[in-house]
Amino acid sequence: MATLRDVIRSTHRILEAEDIPDPRLEAEVMVMSHMRMPRQDIFSNQENEVSALQERELAVTVKRRLTREPLAYILGIREFYGINLLVNSExxxxxxxxxxxxxxxxxxxxxxxxxxxxxxxxxxxxxxxxxxxxxxxxxxxxxxxxxxxxxxxxxxxxxxxxxxxxxxxxxxxxxxxxxxxxxxxxxxxxxxxxxxxxxxxxxxxxxxxxxxxxxxxxxxxxxxxxxxxxxxxxxxxxxxxxxxxxxxxxxxxxxxxxxxxxxxxxxxxxxxxxxxxxxxxxxxxxxx
Ligand SMILES: C[S@@+](CC[C@H](N)C(=O)[O-])C[C@H]1O[C@@H](n2cnc3c(N)ncnc32)[C@H](O)[C@@H]1O
CATH class of the missing domain: 3.40.50.150 (Vaccinia Virus protein VP39)
Structure with a gap:
């Protein structure tokens, strides 16, 4: 089974290869969101295993992102001035x-x-x-x-x-x-x-x-x-x-x-x- 480190690295590579801006940050945010983890935890739990389901869900997010749909729309959330806000394409x-x-x-x-x-x-x-x-x-x-x-x-x-x-x-x-x-x-x-x-x-x-x-x-x-x-x-x-x-x-x-x-x-x-x-x-x- 892949670890958090593996999926962050591979997601980063895919996004970078397609010229998505800030590929490392976006890879971390995607993984953090699918693992339902606060950002600091993804750094201290790099050897945690990622389930097959989580990998499949992450792959769907990455695929959407490669169409250049903004990550905030895909995840449905954006942080602004310290609070989280629901966002959609409206x-x-x-x-x-x-x-x-x-x-x-x-x-x-x-x-x-x-x-x-x-x-x-x-x-x-x-x-x-x-x-x-x-x-x-x-x-x-x-x-x-x-x-x-x-x-x-x-x-x-x-x-x-x-x-x-x-x-x-x-x-x-x-x-x-x-x-x-x-x-x-x-x-x-x-x-x-x-x-x-x-x-x-x-x-x-x-x-x-x-x-x-x-x-x-x-x-x-x-x-x-x-x-x-x-x-x-x-x-x-x-x-x-x-x-x-x-x-x-x-x-x-x-x-x-x-x-x-x-x-x-x-x-x-x-x-x-x-x-x-x-x-x-x-x-x-x-x-x-
Ligand atoms: C640049 S967005 C800003 C949204 C939000 N205030 C922000 O800063 O993230 C501009 C907003 O103005 C609204 N808008 C455009 N024309 C308007 C009008 N004539 N009367 C009221 N709202 C309008 C749009 O629907 C949109 O939600």
Whole structure:
């Protein structure tokens, strides 16, 4: 019978030969998932035997992965900001750069605002990744999690229940800020921001994700532009808006911010890769 060491090694080789990114890490994650073991245990139990059934199940996963289906969709789970989220092909797989958006939102909420009883809108919630983490870290906040996709909202609803935050996260179906029922203190949005023409040039895994979650129109800014046009009537006087974007979009969003919020201050925060990723519109945004 094969050992854990053998199956990790052989899985790594197969993935590497087919140019799957991060083949060693993916081999470990696949084995860990099929053996139902925490990651640290696969290193300390390398001589454990792998059953024939487990090997067969692993082979099915590897076969799917070689079609370039993202591993998160195959396993049905993704870790994001320390929590596990259900994912399927109806939702964007939450990205590490969006963890920086959560971090900045928490920083703003905890340090920069006068009340802890914040009303927050997470626009384009997908899996609920942002809304759930904000709810877990801000126990007095109430959060509206909006998406226009019914199937994304089903996934978000499952994740919200699993993390026991359904009492404070309200799901809303609709276009951007339209279904948000009250002016909010904080808007957090990771909306689709890829220019349409760029999508087919990106890696095969991205082609599995919903176009509604990726496609931001010709310049990538369709959704952000409309969000900012809706926002003046949906924020309180001292509010903050945090938008995830592509570094190249910063000047265009700066112009949009000036148009809709001429009295606000703006700044740009970096993601973990030190790229300009989060556009911040703050203080007095509702004063106009
Ligand atoms: C880039 S994904 C982000 C998902 C999640 N917030 C995350 O960061 O992982 C964008 C989400 O916005 C939703 N969306 C796209 N257009 C929308 C619109 N007009 N109104 C509300 N949601 C929209 C998509 O369905 C998708 O779930």
């Amino acid at each position: 939702v964007l797989i939450p990205r590490p750069e969006t963890e920086s958006l959560v971090e900045h939102a928490l920083f703003m909420a905890l340090m920069g605002m006068e009340t802890t009883e914040l009303a927050i809108a997470d626009v384009g919630t997908g899996t609920g990744a942002i809304a759930i983490n904000l709810a877990l870290h801000l126990p007095a906040a109430r959060i509206y999690a909006v998406d226009s996709s019914d199937s994304a909202l089903d996934v978000a609803a499952y994740n919200i229940r699993t993390h026991n935050v359904a009492d404070r996260v309200t799901l809303a179906k609709g276009d951007l800020l339209v279904p948000v029922p009250e002016p909010v203190d904080l808007i957090v949005a990771n909306l689709p921001y890829l220019p349409t023409a760029r999508i087919p040039t990106l890696q095969p895994e991205i082609q599995w994700e919903p176009k509604l979650a990726l496609d931001g129109g010709e310049d990538g800014l369709d959704a952000i532009r409309r969000l900012l046009s809706q926002a003046p009537s949906k924020v309180k006087e001292q509010a903050t808006i945090l938008l995830e974007l592509d570094p190249e979009q910063v000047p265009a969003v700066e112009e949009l911010a000036k148009t809709y919020f001429p009295n606000a201050t703006t700044s740009v925060e970096k993601d973990l890769a030190q790229l300009d990723r989060i556009f911040v519109i703050s203080h007095g945004v509702g004063d106009d």
